[in-house]
């Protein structure tokens with residue numbers, strides 16, 4: 001059958017009809033033959049085993065039994081009737097129960113005739129019972145096609161009452177195989193299939209639905225998972241390559257006076273090896289004639305700012321302007337202050353533009369940007385306003401990009417006729433596997449080394465009942481001249497949950513750490529920006545010793561003298577958030593501490609999170625655990641991306657297949673960028689359909 005006939009509406013498949021078609025469409029998104037063919041089972045039940053009633057265990061598992069119905073009766077109950085049959089074999093008796101479809105069962109069920117029944121067994125009222133069993137007469141069962149491993153299709157359980165049982169789906173899929181003779185267009189090249197020992201497409205589809213044995217099932221799964229990941233990677237990599245060919249970038253071929261002068265005379269420290277490597281990678285991009293699109297990943301405190309500054313210097317040396325966009329006012333301010341300090345004495349003009357900059361001050365900034373007098377602008381999304389025009393923006397740096405929407409970013413890209421070079425910085429380590437899928441179309445640089453002299457942060461978990469000791473520890477640290485963060489998950493008391501409210505916390509801390517010995521700052525999301533800044537400022541200057549805050553403090557805030565981070569109700573935070581918060585300390589030379597406070601009741605997952613934090617400071621390791629705990633759907637940025645809409649592969653478990661797929665996609669495009677070679681025809685054909693559909697499975701069978 002060719003691709004077109006697989007596009008036939010599902011209503012035309014024998015056994016479907018308008019009602020079923022409607023349910024299939026609305027509940028499972030199945031519109032065509034192809035959609036059904038690509039509805040892959042999510043597990044398989046071993047049908048080679050027959051149980052005896054006397055052997056059943058109370059484990060509520062799927063079982064298959066041969067026996068007879070000896071008696072059937074209707075039982076009245078409060079919520080309606082149920083039909084109950086006594087089912088026996090030579091070892092015992094159990095009940096079969098129906099809540100729906102009772103009339104049909106009464107009329108069709110044969111008493112004292114051997115049946116094979118299949119279903120989930122419950123222990124109920126001192127007996128085993130099986131609600132709504134699948135039943136087949138033993139003689140039919142023996143004659144029919146033996147299903148050794150029965151596929152279980154996703155979401156069919158909830159559709160049972162609409163007549164779409166697992167069995168129905170299986171029969172319909174079987175019907176597609178009958179009508180198409182099981183022959184489907186091959187979508188991978190022979191070379192790939194040979195190199196990776198992949199089974200042909202038709203065989204894979206057959207065995208995913210009707211596995212003949214475990215080995216063939218594994219082969220079918222491998223082939224289809226590979227195919228899914230391969231085409232996603234191919235798309236991403238091709239996009240990146242095409243981008244480089246098509247989108248001409250400004251050529252920054254001058255490593256000029258400013259960069260060199262800064263390197264020799266202004267750099268406050270020796271760059272780490274990782275920083276040097278990353279700057280080299282960036283320089284290669286900037287001089288390549290193509291627009292840079294680079295993601296800079298670096299764990300908290302790894303020193304991304306200096307890389308950003310040196311990249312900006314390259315832009316200015318080549319006669320261009322640069323901008324840096326941060327997600328919050330606090331961060332924009334902090335970047336601005338830090339960068340102005342670094343650039344002191346270089347003669348570079350730098351300005352700050354955020355929502356709270358008054359109109360009167362904005363105009364001169366706008367004018368200087370347009371005239372080119374300003375070399376660097378740092379700000380929040382205020383930079384995206386139409387009024388903000390550049391003379392020649394050559395470089396746009398975006399910090400923590402997942403906080404910006406795609407549309408917002410593209411606005412920045414279009415501030416020039418020729419798009420500026422783009423550097424995206426993130427302190428959220430993304431597991432490599434995920435980065436490959438999410439940012440496969442970007443080049444990625446990683447700062448995987450911390451500046452020297454950093455002492456690993458000591459992290460401990462303490463119960464609320466130990467609070468007095470923790471407070472004593474805080475007093476001791478403050479005596480040594482250190483500063484403390486105390487972070488709360490909420491800013492207002494939640495009705496349902498008894499988590500500590502920030503204000504309550506603040507008051508109790510103020511009681512334990514009274515004036516005039518202790519000064520406390522407070523920062524939360526509902527404060528006016530000016531008040532927030534004022535409070536932050538006091539903490540940064542060392543005027544206050546304790547900062548009570550919500551997670552607004554999470555990203556980027558840099559106060560090297562702060563060495564203790566207390567996280568209240570720590571069980572409420574996700575791992576990556578805990579890691580980000582912890583990253584606010586350990587930025588100076590002193591030993592830093594992170595104390596995770598919780599109550600005694602903790603879920604297993606919360607315990608794992610706390611243990612992981614206590615065990616490691618490595619952001620990438622933490623990200624991997626986070627991915628395993630939560631799955632990719634919850635990791636920042638993945639929801640919008642859509643690339644994780646995987647049908648068969650699992651981004652965590654199939655890491656190795658992903659790597660293989662990526663490697664082969666790169667090799668293929670290197671060897672045959674236009675997919676023009678005859679041996680790649682199947683891939684070219686499949687790939688050509690990519691643009692048309694959102695979900696790759698719409699075209700790859």
Ligand SMILES: Nc1ncnc2c1ncn2[C@@H]1O[C@H](COP(=O)(O)OP(=O)(O)OP(=O)(O)O)[C@@H](O)[C@H]1O
Nearest residue numbers: 269270271272300301302303304305306427451556
């Ligand atoms: N090579 C280096 N040697 C010594 N100190 C460094 C080096 N690079 C950066 N630092 C210092 O380390 C601290 C953290 O750097 P920076 O603020 O750039 O980190 P970051 O990667 O932006 O982290 P975050 O995302 O958490 O803000 C700063 O105080 C900075 O001055």
